[in-house]
Amino acid sequence: MKQIVVFMGFILFLFAAVVSFSNAEPDSVEKSQLERLDNSVFKNPHRPGAVFEHDDHNDMAQIDDCAVCHHVYDGKKLLEDESSEDSQCSECHSLKSDDENSVPLLRAYHKRCKDCHFEVNKGPVLCGECHIK
Numbered sequence: 001m002k003q004i005v006v007f008m009g010f011i012l013f014l015f016a017a018v019v020s021f022s023n024a025e026p027d028s029v030e031k032s033q034l035e036r037l038d039n040s041v042f043k044n045p046h047r048p049g050a051v052f053e054h055d056d057h058n059d060m061a062q063i064d065d066c067a068v069c070h071h072v073y074d075g076k077k078l079l080e081d082e083s084s085e086d087s088q089c090s091e092c093h094s095l096k097s098d099d100e101n102s103v104p105l106l107r108a109y110h111k112r113c114k115d116c117h118f119e120v121n122k123g124p125v126l127c128g129e130c131h132i133k
Contacts, residue, residue, distance in 0.1 A: 035051070035052055035053050035054065036048060036049035036050065036051055036052070037049040037050045037051075037052050037109070038088070041088075041090045041095065041105065042095070042105075042106070047127065047131035047133075048131055048132070048133060049131070050109070050113075050130035050131055051130060051131075051132045052130070061116075061120075061122075061123075066083045066085045067080075067081075067082065067083040067084075067085075069112060070083045070084045070085040070087075071083075071084065072084050072092075073092075089105060089108060089109065090105055093105040093108045113130070
């Protein structure tokens, strides 16, 4: 009789383990498979690169004009019909501001993303919401 109780307890334990693994939070799996922005230009980043699925984001945000994010400036003047989509942000934005017209890379990332998220009242704005470990 004692062996049957132990055996049934073991079966119950296995069943509970299978159920808990099959109902694991999908976000934890999805987050590990998301693209991250390349932060290799930073020597000692404090956080991992921001999680960002480019195409999914643009579809959800209904962004059709690449120059919204991939802008081109000539001094302080925005060039309307120009796009920098084939360039890395760090090609125009240095780690530190080198003159009064340039925006440092970290500030450019944060300003571009967060300002838009605040403007449309959607999207992450806190550090841990984008920089997922």
